[in-house]
Amino acid sequence: MLALRAHLPGTDLEYYSLPALQDQGLGDPSRLPMTVKILLEMQLRDEHAAPETIRGLAQWTGEPPSEAFEVPFMPARVLLHDYTGIPAVVDLAAMRAAMARAGKDPRRVNPFVPAHLVIDHSVQVSQSGSQRAYQANSEREYEQNGERFALLRWAQQTFDNFALVPPGMGICHQINLEHLSRCVQVQSIGGRQVVIPDTLVGTDSHTPMVNGLGVLGWGVGGIEAEACMLGQPMYLPFPVVIGVRFSNALPPGTTATDLVLTLTQLLRKHGVVNTFVEFCGDGLSSLSVADRATLANMCPEYGATAAFFPVDAQTLRYLETSNRDIELIQLVERYCKEQGLFRIDGAPLPIFSELLELDLATIEPSLAGPKRPEDRVSLSGVRENFSAAFPSKKQETRPVDLVYAVPTPVSSDEQLSEGSVVIAALTSCTNTSNPSVMIAAGLLAKRAVEAGLRVPAHVKTSLAPGSRVVTEYLREAGLLSYLEALGFYLVGYGCTTCIGNSGPLVSPAIEEQVQHEQLNVVAVLSGNRNFEARIHPLVKAAYLASPPLVVAYALAGTVRKDLTSEPLGHTDAGQPIFLSDLWPSSEEVAHIVQTALRKDQFAQEYGRIYQGDEQWQQVQAPAGSTYAWEPASTYVQEPPFFADLTPEPSPLRDIEGARVLVALGNAVTTDHITPAGSIAAESPAGHFLSEHGVRKPDFNTYGTRRGNYEIVMRSTWANIRLRNELASGKEGNWTTHQPSGEVMTIFDAAMRYRKEGVPLIALAGKEYGNGSSRDTAAKGPSLLGVKAVIAESYERIHRSNLVSMGILPLQYQPGENRQSLGLTGQEEFTIRGIADGLVPGRLLEVEARDGERLQRFTVLARVDNAAEIEYLRHGGVLHMILRQLLAQD
Template structure:
């Protein structure tokens, strides 16, 4: 069979009287490969490699690696992934399209010189959903939705005009306008085809719908049996332009689900439990595949909730194979029956469905009994830190006084005596430590799930009927994942009750979870700041990293929408719902959580009566149209985009200024100084915040110089099309802790030449003028969190040549390489502290090109001026000139990555290839 694998794999089958072609993975059984033992995720990768075999970027060796997965993964084999489409959201999508526009402009200029014209267009379908720009400015009233949307268009007019230009000018690009819903829910309910149909060589070819997305929670689509995951925008651009994504043959962890969820537990609680379990197991960079009879009791929405959280448990994806529940969901969401039947027939024919009698082989397995899941929260700083509901009160008390870290604030017991007196809504209230100042039903994770959304509505109804209300210091909001959620809440008659508690719809987009939570009442913000109060948010989201939700709220807990309602009513995290009452009803009777908690029977009955197929069909008929404001945006189709120097939103980035390959990569990693030294769990939110731009930051200084008023700063996320803002925002999170900043929290560092504590941006600028290369040192899980390409872009533009960490999150490590920054990893057991590194050293890296080659670092103790206002000791007795040499791992994980690095990053490499300047082959 060798030599014509692709030809022999092409088969046909007939369904409903029509013939379809497909590439059969079972054709490889003739070569002795046990295909039926492969995890279904690996089978999908195998189908893609077989179908796209070109003996250039995808070779027969890649196919053999996948077909012999269990054996080959131990050999650290490399495999490609070329998905059938790319999914973007506007925060990450704008810089992607800005880069393409910039590349197109560079190619046009090159064409004038050389006479060789090369256009830039996506080579595969790309869909962009505008969902990340709406902010919760208005809340708690019927007009909040329209007011927030008006402000969204006012703030983002220039960005939206650019996106409309891109929609008109780039082939293979479709844009879902603002106000339609959250990207992952729109993808789940409408965009995903599950199986792609394509005319090819006279045949109607069927193959799995696969994708990558520039949002880490792209993994939600795995709940629908569609394989996909989040990548950085840089990698997405490369894939859009025909480059495969290369990865090491993944380990696949099988999670066997048994039993059923018991009364009181919801899919949110299961997702948090899975997150805590798999983080503890360690699945970073691995595939997770769910199987077992427990799947029979989980709805598609439940599965999507769990799949959504894959980045939180560290996996590349959390996959649920296609089965009867998937088929039912396709029909529920308005997909035509004949289409659903064809999807089911193809996937069955090619062995890509869940079969109860089959149990594939996995790298390792873990079993989870659904009956053990209980109502839970996660926080206060990370989604994997789960705590059962009945323990939350005592847990939070411990967090307050525990030493500063992922679960601690390092405060004294006196913190609980703090209070601020406020006059709100004609009543006097005390704001105290642990009070809930923000309660948000938000994010793709939960707002796609009718069970928890209708459950929250039922709780609101019961609470209102008993006369309960939300304290005036709690900012409440509801941001449904799609308009269908509003439809079924309306049909169930629950919307008025949610609104009576202040949970009016504020927008259809990713709001609080991404940091677009808006301002609190001025009196509350003033009280928190002046008293330094430790207040709390509770949200039904998937991310609660430091500084992400709101800059003034230090403790943030993830919870189901039902528990968001409960905590909003209580007004404090310091309540034991099992033993303590929430409030008194009109008759003075004490009301406990159990008095308003809906039963699963009540919720299921509502789902049957309120959720209808026609809701999906009706809403998605208008998905591409947009409202009047979108229609009014004026923009013209053009071959290239006209960048304007005065723009503070869309600027031509500098990635294509130099297209000269690095002849000797090692030369650029000599005598590096440390820009920042971090501990564990530094997230991409720490490295590149998405929320509000602080008044006293380098980014603010730039905008003020450009004549932008503070009220018009908007967010870092909205300004990702401007590299000048984003460079200044790199490492600018107000909660980041650089150990070189002498205890000062935020984006600061020590400039070694003078000993001054400066902003990281200002110090980097001085080092750049001196032509001094920079290094970042970090602990475990560096870059965990969102697939934020600006965390790597900003790092590179500041002049950082390398990062040395104990471990990396998958996407950020890849992004660093794609921006020409080398990621090094301490050897197991080593760390900056164990090696006695203070960050005051000067580092030189020694390595050669190749996979898994040894690398060494020489750290020479440098002259280090201390700030005049500190007595902090460096903790070392070594003298200037003393040195240490130690081994590290160079985390270049594929030969393709050397190609990216040698070319100064993947974007210049692609541009150079298009210019026919000549590319160095993979070695």
């Protein structure tokens, strides 16, 4: 394929020419989806690529090929954040320790491709509503996470190809969009400088946000990312690409947030799991890159692998605005046009597996909730939506003592009730990456303050942008002070409320009232996820909304008010103020964005991105090529994965005499499997920390303690809203041990089964493991002894994580499930067909015996390629890579 390497006009660089494929009789790539073109270009560069893979992609028609083929995907770089990055670094450190114990050079364990880790998930909204909040939260972040940060500083100093962004700089996806991504990369291949598309994988499901910039990337589990860093390609099936054609433009009064909530509902209902979504149509020209990034960010919420926007004139404009070098911008344009990767209005559309249509002019103001991001509701229907979701309680108001509330003006008639908004957060990379909606929020706040409106004292307000540039342009526009006047003070630059780091409600009195009266109170946030118990353990309802609507609901103080027809509040003179009175025009927003957002703001903030503040400079890291594990640490411990690694893996065995640890329903998320939020004192993890001398205020969160496998084990299926059918009606981390019938915590049951020598399985329904790309959602079950999961369907990332940890994902036959087969979870299970030659897609035989009752059925082995069989055979992909390293001279 070297004949396809050509000189890029106007440069001294080379590239692998896609148009040249037609000259060699391999196919015409001109009508291929951009996604397929990028995958095809990657194969042209790979000297080990199979000819049938190149031919299959070059002749892609949207229809499955007659012969199945796999597409090796080796990204140009890897992106991590600290929640998933800490376990990844711990794994790499453990592999180095294993190498050292075997007398090998531990430095062989080193990233093969460039990796960036951004510390963005550690900050919590411990304080809010004041100028002091940002500094106080930052100090608390360092106070709680010193051990974690020391590990990361060690990694920063020890690993090659590893760059670390310290706390307080922003959210990884927004930093990726605004600074790290280049659209094209230049690599040395065969001694020549070659231009290639910028590609990546990230250890967060919202990695596709960068698809809005024309960069192909998606979220994977930390285990897959580690494998990629160590040179192991991912293997993709035949790509299915669903086109979404946009026409017209968004109507006045709507935002990109309203569009993405509509799109999420549409695509989740249509079904796009395990597919690539690619946007097309002349309507794209009306959407800025910031708008596109909002739509691509919520890709995991509609279930696709990626959500790609081709490079076009808007892309070049964004690169210039965000202070990319002019040489890079020119290279992006030249390369993409030569390769047919540049979108132009009026050009013939690519051929897709399927084409959907969406008229932008039909979009209306929307929210999503109260529990799932795909459950869109129009602004006028929020009140009815909430009442329908929580019909059991009377909707009367309930007074609350506000003596502990934040020091903001309080009117005498403020009350806490069903539907009261207790959290209003401008947060998340989804929307704070978009200057238009942030400026709109600031303008709405300005008009509200000028009208004399105030936020009720029971509402906890916060501003947590994904980039330091956000506060710069809000300040430049003169709008930050108005947001602060309503309580939206800066609390940190990172994932806060959206990930569950929302901190306490505004007062103990309010928390006590919510618990005592069992009130269904509400969070409204500009984020991307609102799963049960994710935002705050006391907040059962959460609505996703655009930033201006977050401000509006903060002012309203309740979702039991129709903001399209009822006033947000009244002036001191009693004059009603409606949302329409405060909403800024599109022209006003666009003018301020144009004048307040400047290149020098990006230059200033990203010029110091790797330096960190004084607190970061004071973090001390251990020296040496292997990590010095501290036995007393409750944050970082060497995991047991490689402790007894044999030179050769044991043969695969059938699973015999297994018991069910959990029997779960549909749409169980990774938040249900491994929560990220606060640790309850009476939970197994809480007991462990207490026994090791940690005070309750210092528990921190489950997410921050994922570097300690003891916490990972105890946090598995620990969500307080988990509904396990074996828990005798109890919510939370409970199950029933079999055959004793004793109800106990899931962790205690797993430990008892381990002593008894009993293997474990889990049963689940549809969409098992959707949500965040948490490798701990596979590591935790593995540590507890789970050997297989039987589900109706899986979300892509979680299925891959299970295989990567040596857990066998199995799928019921179409039309069958636990209920139709009469499975109670009390049975003893045997799964046959594994030992005598497991292959991708094989049907396995299952026997479930409960006393004299025996149920036989078949399940599909969801190992999707030969590489995954090897992962299972080795007990996990990292075990396989470590054995390969140990075998080298």
